[in-house]
Amino acid sequence: xxxxxxxxxxxxxxxxxxxxxxxxxxxxxxxxxxxxxxxxxxxxxxxxxxxxxxxxxxxxxxxxxxxxxxxxxxxxxxxxxxxxxxxxxxxxxxxxxxxxxxxxxxxxxxxxxxxxxxxxxxxxxxxxxxxxxxxxxxxxxxxxxxxxxxxxxxxxxxxxxxxxxxxxxxxxxxxxxxxxxxxxxxxxxxxxxxxxxxxxxxxxxxxxxxxxxxxxxxxxxxxxxxxxxxxxxxxxxxxxxxxxxxx
Numbered sequence: 001x002x003x004x005x006x007x008x009x010x011x012x013x014x015x016x017x018x019x020x021x022x023x024x025x026x027x028x029x030x031x032x033x034x035x036x037x038x039x040x041x042x043x044x045x046x047x048x049x050x051x052x053x054x055x056x057x058x059x060x061x062x063x064x065x066x067x068x069x070x071x072x073x074x075x076x077x078x079x080x081x082x083x084x085x086x087x088x089x090x091x092x093x094x095x096x097x098x099x100x101x102x103x104x105x106x107x108x109x110x111x112x113x114x115x116x117x118x119x120x121x122x123x124x125x126x127x128x129x130x131x132x133x134x135x136x137x138x139x140x141x142x143x144x145x146x147x148x149x150x151x152x153x154x155x156x157x158x159x160x161x162x163x164x165x166x167x168x169x170x171x172x173x174x175x176x177x178x179x180x181x182x183x184x185x186x187x188x189x190x191x192x193x194x195x196x197x198x199x200x201x202x203x204x205x206x207x208x209x210x211x212x213x214x215x216x217x218x219x220x221x222x223x224x225x226x227x228x229x230x231x232x233x234x235x236x237x238x239x240x241x242x243x244x245x246x247x
Contacts, residue, residue: 025097
């Protein structure tokens, strides 16, 4: 089996910070984050959720560094101290300077070096925005169809919950990376082992009104992850699992 590549959290954090540098210090902090995290008009809860994903990136960077480069010398903590301080000291009700002023050039340089280091182990390819948009459009249509269907309330809840998990993972891809997308697909399949009725609703050839669509969605999402190089065998594994579940 091919070695798994790194889902580069240093580059994702660097991308967020560099986007932040494009905004004036006097702009409202909340509005800047809404723009960066693409949550404008979507409610405070989603903003805070995605901000939490962003705040988790420094810890993820440390984990990747220790897992893959444990003997690395010169493990500067300057970048992490600055980023943590920026997140903690910012005020969403005040201006952007409460976050931006904590991020100096050295922080950006160190994150860039970490990103380059992670690339030497082999990082995932990016998932194209149009591919994500196409999958999200399919999920939106499918969730609407399920809501209007004659399925039991319990089954609707299960299906909608799993599809929402995949949707959020795709929408947060630029922040959290590809691993949550993988987890969402695996979770959707895993539940089928424990729940026969649910298994029937997500499998091909069972007569379910949504089996073909959900099965195709899972396969196509897994294929996008595979193309990104995140898990070379996941598309084939999903196809095998769906074939088995439909029996």
